[in-house]
Amino acid sequence: MKDKVRVCLIGCGRAGMIHARSYMGGVSGAVLAALCDPSEENLSAASVETGVSAVFSDWHDVMKDPSIDAVIVVTPTQFHRDIVIAAAEAGKHVFCEKPMASDETECDEMTEACRNHNVKLQLGFMRRFDKSFRRGKQLLEEGTVGKATLIKSNTYGPSEPKEWMYDVHKNYGPLGEVNSHDFDTVRWYAKSEVKMIHAIGGNFRSQEKAEEYPDYYDTCSVLLEFENGILGVITGAQYVRYGYDSRAEILGTTGIIKVGSQQANNAEAVTSDRVIHVDSMDSWRTLFLDAYKAEDQAFIDCIRNDTEPPVTGTDGKMALILVNESLRSLLEHRPVYLKNGLPEESR
Ligand SMILES: NC(=O)c1ccc[n+]([C@@H]2O[C@H](COP(=O)([O-])OP(=O)(O)OC[C@H]3O[C@@H](n4cnc5c(N)ncnc54)[C@H](O)[C@@H]3O)[C@@H](O)[C@H]2O)c1
Incomplete structure (x- = not known):
């Protein structure tokens, strides 16, 4: 296990930046290593705010980067399925915001891909x-x-x-x-x-x-x-x-x-x-600022301790x-x- 889990945030919008700020504020055992967003404006604002200089405009490139251990998926819901499955196939642990996907079949495919590739999948029910x-x-x-x-x-x-x-x-x-x-x-x-x-x-x-x-x-x-x-x-x-x-x-x-x-x-x-x-x-x-921080910490802890994520793909589905x-x-x-x-x- 590396010193720190290297995390890439995919989707730097409203909810994405809440996660980015959690990591900047200190999620122990992890570092926000990269950012990804097709919107130049959102990506550059996120880079300036966080000081993270490794940026991707296409999530496919994140999957090719072996230095990234985990991804936080906070894109519009319609993209969750493809990104989560690609991350699993690339051996990257996944935190995925709710709603998990567009339908139950997609949820099953995402859970199965993470299970088959032995990576963690945690869902974003911060309450x-x-x-x-x-x-x-x-x-x-x-x-x-x-x-x-x-x-x-x-x-x-x-x-x-x-x-x-x-x-x-x-x-x-x-x-x-x-x-x-x-x-x-x-x-x-x-x-x-x-x-x-x-x-x-x-x-x-x-x-x-x-x-x-x-x-x-x-x-x-x-x-x-x-x-x-x-x-x-x-x-x-x-x-x-x-x-x-x-x-x-x-x-x-x-x-x-x-x-x-x-x-x-x-x-x-x-x-x-x-x-x-x-x-x-x-x-x-x-209201839920501290809860977001706690769920980000729980995700990193389950990767580091190799335990079951506290909120699973089944919960999302x-x-x-x-x-x-x-x-x-x-x-x-x-x-x-x-x-x-x-x-x-x-x-
Ligand atoms: N847990 C919660 O309470 C909570 C709260 C708000 C939103 N959400 C969820 O988070 C997700 C994002 O919502 P939001 O409100 O932050 O939306 P948003 O529109 O503010 O942000 C979405 C970001 O994703 C980027 N994006 C779009 N397509 C992309 C792609 N293909 N690859 C990478 N980035 C892409 C956009 O440019 C934008 O910066 C949704 O699934 C939403 O339901 C959860």
């Missing part, structure tokens, strides 16, 4: 590394509230949707944009696969788009039933404006665990009009299936049934 979400899991597993009965997870995002997001047949809408992490969270807490999904949604904030995009929804609610009997509820919304709101709740047989808060900090101002003022959390980038099947349920106005977590067609 599993967040202090509060982890503590919730620990309290549940210690039996603090008895047995789990109902698990809820919500994500509401502040931003106005980009034009491409209105077409939910090409993109998923909030189920994919904001809720993909919630699906992973409830599955992680329940330790079981989903057997029934019933999703409903509506467009409340972008009525002017309703004629052009009749299936667009900005708010949704998803009922879940797990194979072990636990119930689940996921709610999602886009363009809520008031801040980034991500919380979870585990109702047990003897108590309740509440995870997360809308407050950005613990400072309050109480004014003479008897109003309490607190800051609202602005973004996932603020299962979350993708839950997003897809929830959208199917929402658009077809009916419950959808799964077996062993898999949709009917792939059984």
Whole structure:
């Protein structure tokens, strides 16, 4: 084992630069050795910010460089499959952002390539590394509230949707944009696969788009039933404006665990009009900053210690299936049934 795992970041956009900053801030046992992005502008901005001078404009060239041990794949999702498989074939360990790929077949191909070439594959569900979400899991597993009965997870995002997001047949809408992490969270807490999904949604904030995009929804609610009997509820919304709101709740047989808060900090101002003022959390980038660092460290640790990554390709695939099947349920106005977590067609 080399002194340091030499990592190349592929995709230097919003999420990619969060990982770059983790490595710059010090992921022990690793060094950010190279950057790759076809956008000259993003690549050069990333190089200036990080001081990393080894740059590639084409990810195929990264695979030919024997000095790179691992890649962080943070490109638009449509490229994940090809890049991950090529990295595996080149013997490079892979961290891949969620959503893992475009469909389950691609997920299987990626997992298989990494398995066959004996490289690690870790998926980017950073909530599993967040202090509060982890503590919730620990309290549940210690039996603090008895047995789990109902698990809820919500994500509401502040931003106005980009034009491409209105077409939910090409993109998923909030189920994919904001809720993909919630699906992973409830599955992680329940330790079981989903057997029934019933999703409903509506467009409340972008009525002017309703004629052009009749299936667009900005708010949704998803009922879940797990194979072990636990119930689940996921709610999602886009363009809520008031801040980034991500919380979870585990109702047990003897108590309740509440995870997360809308407050950005613990400072309050109480004014003479008897109003309490607190800051609202602005973004996932603020809320989960430490979680991103922790997941980057976990990836390097599993390479160095030759252990199983804490979030696997199977986790990536299962979350993708839950997003897809929830959208199917929402658009077809009916419950959808799964077996062993898999949709009917792939059984
Ligand atoms: N874990 C999370 O919470 C989280 C948050 C945001 C985004 N993401 C995921 O990260 C991925 C990237 O999203 P983003 O918001 O950073 O997008 P972005 O558009 O900000 O950045 C994508 C970057 O990839 C580059 N790129 C495009 N094609 C490429 C290619 N073929 N090879 C290399 N680079 C290429 C683009 O030039 C751009 O710099 C997506 O899969 C997204 O779903 C995850």
